[in-house]
């Protein structure tokens with residue numbers, strides 16, 4: 001079997017790995033990069049034409065993959081609904097089937113920040129966690145893992161007598177660390193190859209707290225604030241939304257979420273996820289508001305009528321303004337004009353996502369407005385990716401014959417974990 005890691009041997013994001021047997025070619029993830037020459041790619045890059053992105057190396061050169069090629073792949077596996085794992089799908093030939101779980105499919109379909117044109121018409125084959133399936137010569141078993149993308153998958157892949165384990169993005173300090181435990185228990189030991197992520201390696205000054213400890217810190221911050229608490233996780237980080245909701249509940253605050261978050265949670269509930277904080281009659285502590293720009297974007301990208309529902313639980317900006325001291329509310333920069341109408345003052349902003357995004361102009365505008373209204377702010381976050389201890393644990397428990405680090409700026413850090421580590425280079429095929 002031949003493997004080519006098109007991107008990720010020396011960087012975080014944009015994961016794309018080809019596995020090729022004598023008769024079958026599959027792609028593991030089709031990620032849009034997060035960085036270009038060490039700098040975070042800003043939103044304007046998405047509008048650049050295909051050829052320019054190919055020249056720049058943002059789109060790797062791969063035969064038989066893109067829309068203008070004759071399709072040469074048998075399938076594309078998507079591990080989870082983060083654009084650095086699915087974002088290149090928009091350039092990929094629609095004749096190549098995409099394999100993913102129903103949850104990942106739903107989250108991708110509903111993604112507002114990285115929409116894939118024509119996504120709902122694509123040939124998608126839904127896979128079940130823990131149920132092996134085949135693509136040509138390959139047999140693949142997906143496992144749930146714990147990550148900041150909901151229901152992320154790791155894969156165990158067998159082909160021509162060789163076995164590969166791909167962790168995808170994972171962590172061991174989230175709400176769903178039991179998924180990682182089950183994966184470590186059930187995945188084959190002594191695989192020929194482990195492809196493992198190392199996002200947090202080499203990062204300094206990050207606090208290594210669990211999601212539950214973070215929830216506690218959020219609750220303390222909410223408790224101490226005398227005003228409204230504005231909460232800013234990324235919109236699809238479901239487990240973080242749960243942390244904010246539980247913290248608000250413990251402080252006796254009403255949790256106000258935007259219509260998009262309410263819709264995502266409700267869709268997840270419909271496909272079988274229980275215990276999510278979906279607005280309902282049973283939860284009088286949750287209310288919904290409709291920022292105008294967000295609602296317009298939903299109507300445009302998710303279809304007419306996508307903002308319907310939750311009428312009974314909807315609150316107006318004015319009502320939020322009147323009761324602001326009792327409220328903890330999810331916000332996003334595009335809701336700034338709505339916030340201005342609420343007359344908010346002297347509250348607290350809790351920023352809870354990757355710090356790199358905090359310098360974006362719309363975020364700076366939001367924060368400077370809040371400052372002018374007497375708000376204070378704090379940064380309360382924990383990584384969606386494994387810390388060193390959990391990376392070492394995965395390597396130890398799976399005891400693979402060879403380890404190749406991916407999704408990391410610090411692949412050499414793995415060398416001290418285990419003697420079986422091989423450092424690979426982007427775009428250079430190797431055999432297994």
Ligand SMILES: [Zn+2]
Nearest residue numbers: 013082084169
């Ligand atoms: Zn990633």
Ligand SMILES: [Zn+2]
Nearest residue numbers: 080082149169
């Ligand atoms: Zn991810």
